[in-house]
Amino acid sequence: MKKDPTMPFSISALRISRPTMPFGVSALRFTRTTLVYLLLIVVIIFLLFPVYWIVVTSLKTSGEALAYPPSLLPKAPTLDGYPYVIQSWNYWVSLTNTIVVAGFSALIEVILGGMAAYAFSRATFPGKSLMYGFLILSMALPWMVELGPIFITYNKLHWLDTRAGLVAVFVAGGLPFAVLVLYSFINSIPRELDDAAAIDGCGWFETLFRVIMPLSTTASTVTFLLLFISGWNEFLLPFILTVTPQTRVLTIRLMEYPVRTGVNVIPYELISAGGVLVLLPLIPILILSQKRLIEGILAGAFK
Amino acid sequence: MNPSNALIINDHPRLTVFWKGFKKFWPIYCLVMPAVLWRFIYTIIPLVETFRLSLTNTSLVNPGRFIGLTNFINLMHDDRFFSTFGVTVYFTITATLLETALGLVFALLMTQKLRGQSFFNVALLIPWAVAPMLAAQVWRIMFYENAGILNEIVKMLGFHFTIPFITDPNMAKVSIVIVTVWKNVSWVTLIFIAGLKGIQREIVEAAAVDGANAWQRFRFVTFPLLIPTTVLVLLLRSMGEVQTFEQVYGLTTGGPGAATKILALYAFERFFQEFRYGYGATVNIVLLFITVAIGGSFAWRLYRSERM
Numbered sequence: 001m002k003k004d005p006t007m008p009f010s011i012s013a014l015r016i017s018r019p020t021m022p023f024g025v026s027a028l029r030f031t032r033t034t035l036v037y038l039l040l041i042v043v044i045i046f047l048l049f050p051v052y053w054i055v056v057t058s059l060k061t062s063g064e065a066l067a068y069p070p071s072l073l074p075k076a077p078t079l080d081g082y083p084y085v086i087q088s089w090n091y092w093v094s095l096t097n098t099i100v101v102a103g104f105s106a107l108i109e110v111i112l113g114g115m116a117a118y119a120f121s122r123a124t125f126p127g128k129s130l131m132y133g134f135l136i137l138s139m140a141l142p143w144m145v146e147l148g149p150i151f152i153t154y155n156k157l158h159w160l161d162t163r164a165g166l167v168a169v170f171v172a173g174g175l176p177f178a179v180l181v182l183y184s185f186i187n188s189i190p191r192e193l194d195d196a197a198a199i200d201g202c203g204w205f206e207t208l209f210r211v212i213m214p215l216s217t218t219a220s221t222v223t224f225l226l227l228f229i230s231g232w233n234e235f236l237l238p239f240i241l242t243v244t245p246q247t248r249v250l251t252i253r254l255m256e257y258p259v260r261t262g263v264n265v266i267p268y269e270l271i272s273a274g275g276v277l278v279l280l281p282l283i284p285i286l287i288l289s290q291k292r293l294i295e296g297i298l299a300g301a302f303k
Numbered sequence: 304m305n306p307s308n309a310l311i312i313n314d315h316p317r318l319t320v321f322w323k324g325f326k327k328f329w330p331i332y333c334l335v336m337p338a339v340l341w342r343f344i345y346t347i348i349p350l351v352e353t354f355r356l357s358l359t360n361t362s363l364v365n366p367g368r369f370i371g372l373t374n375f376i377n378l379m380h381d382d383r384f385f386s387t388f389g390v391t392v393y394f395t396i397t398a399t400l401l402e403t404a405l406g407l408v409f410a411l412l413m414t415q416k417l418r419g420q421s422f423f424n425v426a427l428l429i430p431w432a433v434a435p436m437l438a439a440q441v442w443r444i445m446f447y448e449n450a451g452i453l454n455e456i457v458k459m460l461g462f463h464f465t466i467p468f469i470t471d472p473n474m475a476k477v478s479i480v481i482v483t484v485w486k487n488v489s490w491v492t493l494i495f496i497a498g499l500k501g502i503q504r505e506i507v508e509a510a511a512v513d514g515a516n517a518w519q520r521f522r523f524v525t526f527p528l529l530i531p532t533t534v535l536v537l538l539l540r541s542m543g544e545v546q547t548f549e550q551v552y553g554l555t556t557g558g559p560g561a562a563t564k565i566l567a568l569y570a571f572e573r574f575f576q577e578f579r580y581g582y583g584a585t586v587n588i589v590l591l592f593i594t595v596a597i598g599g600s601f602a603w604r605l606y607r608s609e610r611m
Binding site for chain 1: 324328330331332334335337338339341342343344345346347348349350352353356409412413415417421423424425426427428429430431432433434435436437438440441442443444445447449450451452455458485488489490493494497535539542545546548549553567570571574575580583584587588590591594595598
């Protein structure tokens with residue numbers, strides 16, 4: 001075979017050396033992959049063990065929950081704690097409150113946020129950057145600062161302890177996020193569609209309702225879910241703005257330890273059962289729409 | 304054209320501009336204003352009111368009168384406030400740095416082209432979806448000293464002592480950081496995964512061809528490209544941590560003693576438990592200024608780096 005002057009070594013030499021390579025490479029990759037997997041298992045345990053632990057503890061009897069040493073699996077799994085917590089928390093009322101408050105506020109946030117996001121994305125108007133900047137920068141304000149005057153005003157207006165008042169505060173809290181996420185989505189819809197609608201004689205509102213909204217049902221749903229979850233988990237606002245048990249939401253109930261009568265110990269299995277009752281309704285949402293939720297979280301962080 | 308209309312317009316040029324602007328922009332303002340006004344009413348008005356309250360001695364029973372800067376002077380002589388301030392600074396820095404470092408490591412591990420991506424997604428989303436108050440309760444059960452699982456793990460590892468997770472002042476400070484890191488590290492990881500996926504693979508592969516090993520590729524190629532993401536994470540997380548309330552309230556209520564009393568909790572006690580609105584507002588203003596200072600310093604860095 002004639003030697004090619006541009007090649008430092010012959011192709012046949014490469015061919016010969018090849019069979020020896022895969023073994024070395026795969027051995028190297030095997031140990032590296034194994035190491036990554038081992039580390040990942042540690043990470044997953046760190047992330048999921050606390051949740052596993054409340055599920056397991058909630059299935060134990062009150063004796064086993066306090067027993068030493070703690071058992072990794074319940075010896076005699078029982079659901080006894082759950083009816084007790086459901087009754088003592090008045091769970092169904094609190095669940096309804098949570099769904100109503102988180103649901104309504106998320107809905108209003110998506111509608112108003114979507115309208116604003118559409119205008120910010122498509123129109124130029126006096127005060128645009130001022131308003132957009134205000135919405136985004138106001139996310140940095142701590143709730144604790146706002147809540148004092150809101151509490152005093154609500155007290156004067158007799159809005160304390162009402163679900164509508166709570167929804168109003170939630171909406172104010174979630175609007176910037178809704179605008180951010182929906183803006184990043186609406187901005188990616190081609191403008192040609194707007195132009196086509198404009199040629200057909202559509203105004204701002206008609207374009208929004210006939211072109212943008214049908215295209216952004218998925219984005220709106222994801223935004224709704226993200227806001228719903230954050231409303232579901234909100235503690236500080238309902239903690240300060242509601243008083244009576246009738247308006248209490250689930251996160252507030254977490255502060256009340258259901259105590260069995262005549263037993264003077266911390267009821268770990270009941271606290272755990274309560275925790276599971278708060279978290280469980282969210283799990284299907286997480287599993288079914290994981291990818292979309294992550295896209296939404298990212299859209300809310302990178303603007 | 305109505306002649307009377309034309310007359311008015313000619314007489315009032317400013318009105319014309321306004322009217323034309325209104326005619327042109329009213330649909331836009333109808334779309335934007337509900338969101339902006341709603342947000343304005345619930346943020347700017349309470350903010351102004353907080354500043355006003357901080358200059359008065361208002362409380363639940365006292366309608367309050369103007370007392371100038373007395374609240375601020377009292378705050379400067381308030382030892383409990385300074386201890387709170389120290390705890391807040393410690394907590395914010397530790398939690399933010401730990402979250403960012405761990406989040407970066409988790410993200411690097413999860414982007415190694417392995418199977419089970421959707422499982423990783425769910426594993427990350429579950430702590431993210433746990434309410435901060437629930438996170439506090441969950442870890443409280445695990446921190447339990449006598450028969451808690453964490454102390455059992457310590458024992459299984461061969462150590463012959465129990466860690467007083469929430470009863471020891473120094474350990475309690477660590478415990479609130481652990482809970483916060485567990486709660487927020489998923490979010491950081493998700494952001495870093497997105498940042499890592501945004502880096503063009505060719506660049507890293509080129510470095511590998513040039514003979515850079517895994518650490519060098521990370522140190523000199525991947526990490527410099529991740530700096531914008533890291534700055535974003537540090538900014539958003541530190542602003543979040545500085546106003547932490549729920550985990551601390553749920554786990555230790557500021558105790559033992561005042562070891563974990565964080566600024567937001569201190570403001571909460573003054574305002575909503577003692578009903579000293581004036582003094583509470585003063586503490587809130589300090590909280591506000593710290594948040595604005597963090598945000599401002601990052602914004603300044605960003606502004607300078609963009610000009611250069």
